[in-house]
Amino acid sequence: MVDYIQIAWQGLVSGFAYALIGLALVMVYKTARILNFAAGTMAGISGFLAHWWAAEQDMPFGVAILFAMIMTGAGTYVVERLTVRPLVKLGDFLPIVIMTLGVEEFLANVSLLWWGGTARRYRVPGDIDRINWLIGDFRLNAWHLVVAITTFVTLSIVGYIINQTELGLGMKAFAEDQDAAKLMGIKESTVSIWTWVLSALVGGVTGIVFAPVLFLQQDYMNIIFIKGFVAAILGGFLSLSGGVAGGLLLGELEAFTIKWAPREFAAALPVVIVFIVLLIRPHGLFTREKGHERV
Amino acid sequence: MKSKLWKLLAIFAVLGLVAVGCGDDDDSSGSSASESSSSESSSSEASGSSSEASSSEAAAEECELARGVTDDKILFGSSQPMTGNLAALGEQAVLAMEVTRDRINEGGGINGRMIEFIVQDDAYNPEKTVSNAQYFIEQEGVFAIWASIGSATLKAALPLHDESNTPTLFPWAQDLSFYDVNNHPLFFSVNPPAYAQTKGFGNYLVENFGTDGIKVGLMTINSVDGEQTVQGYKDSSGGDLLVDEQTWERDSTTYGPQILSFIDSGVTDVYVGTGDTQFAQFLLEADQLGLDARFWGSTGTISANTIELAGDLSEGAYGVNVISSATGDKPGLNAYREAMFAAGAEDAQISTASLLAFTGGLVLEEMLTLAGECLTVESFVAAGETIKDFDTGGIMRPLNFSAENHLGNNDVIILQVQDGAWQELVVGQE
Numbered sequence: 001m002v003d004y005i006q007i008a009w010q011g012l013v014s015g016f017a018y019a020l021i022g023l024a025l026v027m028v029y030k031t032a033r034i035l036n037f038a039a040g041t042m043a044g045i046s047g048f049l050a051h052w053w054a055a056e057q058d059m060p061f062g063v064a065i066l067f068a069m070i071m072t073g074a075g076t077y078v079v080e081r082l083t084v085r086p087l088v089k090l091g092d093f094l095p096i097v098i099m100t101l102g103v104e105e106f107l108a109n110v111s112l113l114w115w116g117g118t119a120r121r122y123r124v125p126g127d128i129d130r131i132n133w134l135i136g137d138f139r140l141n142a143w144h145l146v147v148a149i150t151t152f153v154t155l156s157i158v159g160y161i162i163n164q165t166e167l168g169l170g171m172k173a174f175a176e177d178q179d180a181a182k183l184m185g186i187k188e189s190t191v192s193i194w195t196w197v198l199s200a201l202v203g204g205v206t207g208i209v210f211a212p213v214l215f216l217q218q219d220y221m222n223i224i225f226i227k228g229f230v231a232a233i234l235g236g237f238l239s240l241s242g243g244v245a246g247g248l249l250l251g252e253l254e255a256f257t258i259k260w261a262p263r264e265f266a267a268a269l270p271v272v273i274v275f276i277v278l279l280i281r282p283h284g285l286f287t288r289e290k291g292h293e294r295v
Numbered sequence: 296m297k298s299k300l301w302k303l304l305a306i307f308a309v310l311g312l313v314a315v316g317c318g319d320d321d322d323s324s325g326s327s328a329s330e331s332s333s334s335e336s337s338s339s340e341a342s343g344s345s346s347e348a349s350s351s352e353a354a355a356e357e358c359e360l361a362r363g364v365t366d367d368k369i370l371f372g373s374s375q376p377m378t379g380n381l382a383a384l385g386e387q388a389v390l391a392m393e394v395t396r397d398r399i400n401e402g403g404g405i406n407g408r409m410i411e412f413i414v415q416d417d418a419y420n421p422e423k424t425v426s427n428a429q430y431f432i433e434q435e436g437v438f439a440i441w442a443s444i445g446s447a448t449l450k451a452a453l454p455l456h457d458e459s460n461t462p463t464l465f466p467w468a469q470d471l472s473f474y475d476v477n478n479h480p481l482f483f484s485v486n487p488p489a490y491a492q493t494k495g496f497g498n499y500l501v502e503n504f505g506t507d508g509i510k511v512g513l514m515t516i517n518s519v520d521g522e523q524t525v526q527g528y529k530d531s532s533g534g535d536l537l538v539d540e541q542t543w544e545r546d547s548t549t550y551g552p553q554i555l556s557f558i559d560s561g562v563t564d565v566y567v568g569t570g571d572t573q574f575a576q577f578l579l580e581a582d583q584l585g586l587d588a589r590f591w592g593s594t595g596t597i598s599a600n601t602i603e604l605a606g607d608l609s610e611g612a613y614g615v616n617v618i619s620s621a622t623g624d625k626p627g628l629n630a631y632r633e634a635m636f637a638a639g640a641e642d643a644q645i646s647t648a649s650l651l652a653f654t655g656g657l658v659l660e661e662m663l664t665l666a667g668e669c670l671t672v673e674s675f676v677a678a679g680e681t682i683k684d685f686d687t688g689g690i691m692r693p694l695n696f697s698a699e700n701h702l703g704n705n706d707v708i709i710l711q712v713q714d715g716a717w718q719e720l721v722v723g724q725e
Contacts, residue, residue: 003555006584010551017548108378117382118643119572121604130606132583141583214548215572215604218382223546258541258552 002137007255013144013213014227015251016151020206021221021228022235022243023158024199030175030238031195034084034096038104039203040225045107046072046204047211047221048115051122061125069204076200079103080193088192112218119217129212143212150209154202155244162240167194175238234274236284245286250274358669362460363438368409369663369670371441371464372431374424374448377416379545381570384444384595384648388467389414391649392442394634395656405663406670412441419444419545421451428452432459438670439464439481441659442652446470446489446520457481460672465655467594467648471523474702481672483662483679485654485694485704487617489520489568489593490527495707496566496591496615497531499721504564510538512562512588514553514577516569517542524568524593538562543569550577554584562586566615568593571646574612575604582608591615598646602715613720614710619690620717621650627657627688654690658703661685 021039028036046068053064083103087096129143162168170191173181182188207221214220228243231250235242250270257269277285363370373392375385396410404410413435417423424445431437432455439462443449449468456463462481463473469489473482493513500509513528515521525540539560541553554577557565565588567577574596581590590612592601597614599622605612614620619628622645631653632645640649658679663670665678685694685703694703709720 003559007552007555010549010555010584013551014549112378112382116641117377117386118600118641119383119575119604121606130579130582130608132585134585139583139585144583213576215576217572219379222379223548226546227548255549255552259556 005138007259008252009138009140009144011252011255012248013147013251014254015248016147017206017210017224017247018227018231018250019244019247020151020154020202021224022231022247023155023240024202024206025228025232026235026237026240026243027158027171027195027199027202029232030240031171032088032174032192033093033178034088035100036196036199037097037100038079038107039199039228040222041104041107041111041219042072042076042200043203043207043225044216044219044221045075045111045207046200047122047207047216048111050208051120051211051216052115055120055123065208068208069201072200072204073197076197077193080196084196085189085192108219108222115216115218117218119215119220122211122216124212147209147213150205154205158198158202158240161198167191167198171195230271230274234277234285236287239284239286242284242286246284249285359671360669361438361671361675362436364408364670367404367407368411369405370435370437371410371412371439372427372435372437373412373414373441374417374427374431374443374452375414376419376444376448377414379418379420381419381444383572383600383643384467384570384646385416387598387644387646387649388442388444388652390635390638390640390644391631391652392656394638395653395660397638398634398656399660405660406668408663408670413437417445417448419448421445421448424448424452425455428455428461432456432461437461438672439675440466442466442655443468444648446473447516447518449473450519453479453482462672462675464659465652467651469523470520476699476701480701481676483658483696483701483703485617485658485691485702486594486651487702487705487707488527489524490530491705492593492615492617492707493524493527493566493568494531496709497528497533497536499615499707499709500536500564501531501533506533506536509533509536509564510560510562511536512539512541512557512560512565513537514541514543514550514557514565514567514569517544521568528566536564543573547573550580551584554581554586557588558584558586562588564589564591566591566593567596570595571598571601572604575601575609578605578608578612589613594618594647597621597710597717598643598648599717600643600646602712602717603643609712610715612712614712614717616647616708616710617691617704617706618647618650618654619708620710620719621645621647622716623689623719625689627654627686627690630688631690650690654687657687657690658682658685658694 024039028034049071050065050068053059053067054061083099084096087099131142133140162171170186173186174191227250231247232243235246253270253273261269375389376382377385392412399405400409415427415430417427440456441464443466446468449466450470453463457479464483465485467486469486471488471490473479513525515524521542528537539557539562541556567574574592592612592614594616597616602609631650635645661682662675662679666674679696680698682696691704692706696703710717711720
């Protein structure tokens with residue numbers, strides 16, 4: 001039994017990363033109908049920035065993270081205004097997607113030139129990422145607990161913003177009907193920019209919290225991005241809670257199939273399962289056919 | 296902080312230069328053999344009518360230089376994982392190639408020709424490696440593909456190299472099929488196949504730890520390369536001790552499930568065929584989940600960065616290598632480190648990836664020198680096949696090539712992390 005719990009926990013930890021990135025992707029897509037292909041690289045840069053402030057500029061750990069998040073938010077604001085906003089006005093979907101791919105390439109190369117390709121250890125206070133507890137036969141890593149707590153806090157904050165703030169109201173309105181929202185006097189560019197920033201901050205948190213797990217290396221968040229993308233599709237791409245649930249489900253699928261499936265199929269099996277799910281429910285697990293799922 | 300700003304400015308400057316450079320492509324890439332011959336002729340005319348000049352002219356007329364070779368340069372291409380989770384290895388290899396190029400060029404080149412190379416990123420994606428090969432051969436007209444990384448990637452591109460008469464030189468790639476001289480007569484290597492490495496590991500394990508109570512687990516990449524790695528172990532004297540086979544994918548984010556399987560199987564020894572970053576992550580997760588075993592890493596795991604990333608968890612880990620420890624004390628290794636540090640290498644870049652590229656560079660220099668002034672693919676290959684007892688200063692045992700064997704080195708070297716550094720335990724052969 002402990003075996004199952006241990007595997008489920010391992011899958012859940014991976015799932016947290018997919019869920020957060022899935023959430024970040026769905027947030028932007030649902031509000032602005034834009035697929036942000038730079039989300040993974042942006043999240044990774046947040047991790048590098050937090051490391052840079054702490055390890056190279058001798059900032060305290062928490063302050064370094066704060067600075068990294070401020071830079072992530074500010075950088076995203078600039079990116080949205082300079083690259084995405086002018087294309088949104090043209091009203092064509094494809095150029096924006098291409099633009100986010102361009103932004104991804106640019107940021108990846110800047111990151112490579114700045115920090116190089118060699119992986120680095122992201123040190124956390126007290127090296128708590130190296131502390132393990134034994135609870136009966138169940139083994140719990142201290143940093144994994146931090147990952148879990150961070151995920152729940154992040155999801156709670158996002159939930160609060162969406163349900164309790166004016167920005168959230170605007171996001172909901174645009175998610176339901178963009179034209180109606182505009183007629184109601186909600187300013188599209190304001191909702192869009194703050195959705196981008198919020199999405200980038202969620203990605204940034206993911207990049208930082210998973211840096212000690214995956215090590216800081218070129219593109220380390222791009223793998224998470226791809227899985228987050230699959231999670232978002234699984235969830236229906238129009239449901240925030242679906243994106244999160246899709247991520248957690250994918251993490252579990254991976255963990256259990258690698259453990260028990262034959263080696264030839266283990267890696268491919270989660271993708272096959274997602275494929276089958278999408279054949280049965282092309283609009284995803286958590287979105288109704290016409291995409292009128294509530295935020 | 297300021298230096299970072301300068302770096303950012305430098306990035307823009309480089310982007311600008313690339314844009315300008317692209318505009319010049321049409322003019323510069325057409326350095327064909329006929330052009331080389333004609334420029335050689337005209338320079339001979341200018342030097343007067345001595346008999347030496349006449350014989351040189353005659354030789355030039357007889358010699359049709361290979362593609363990518365001119366009077367004053369030899370152009371190579373190299374496909375490397377410069378992005379993705381093997382980017383560190385690509386970066387290390389390219390640095391060693393730069394060190395080799397600079398050493399040769401600062402010494403006046405080889406037969407008056409400078410070395411130049413172009414690197415293209417393939418992100419360890421075979422499709423990109425193929426398009427890189429097309430670019431190198433069809434657009435840039437390179438002489439050879441040098442020091443590329445990756446078995447799966449090279450396997451996809453090698454037919455293109457062979458069809459276009461382009462030598463494939465000293466890659467870090469180890470698929471068994473590469474070493475068949477009849478099928479790949481232009482392939483030269485100092486890196487034994489993965490099959491040989493795990494076979495050497497199995498033999499060493501039984502010789503040194505016996506068979507009593509030993510249970511072995513293997514974790515290899517889910518590819519043909521991984522299958523050959525497993526087969527090599529099965530064919531070793533410890534083959535019967537294998538109790539658990541696991542695979543990993545390039546997009547793996549955790550090795551937890553594989554580790555839990557190893558725990559279930561009760562393994563005492565785990566061989567992990569990955570890069571250094573993945574091995575460090577594996578050691579970290581094995582500690583988290585309580586896998587109590589001896590850990591054995593493949594060639595790619597042997598770098599200072601494994602120790603930096605995994606810290607104390609790397610202590611006692613073994614490495615199965617084809618080359619001496621990059622941090623060892625031998626003349627060749629000392630020269631390698633001196634050159635690498637002079638070129639700006641960080642400690643983490645003193646690794647198997649850079650050392651293999653550096654060693655391949657030593658052999659490449661010898662082959663080009665022996666091939667003489669009239670450098671053709673045929674003269675180059677023939678020169679390579681004559682190399683015997685080539686001394687690398689202790690990096691590898693003396694290298695030998697022949698018409699039947701283009702793999703100069705067949706060593707399997709066992710290393711172990713002791714007191715925070717890789718130490719050489721034994722040098723043997725498969």
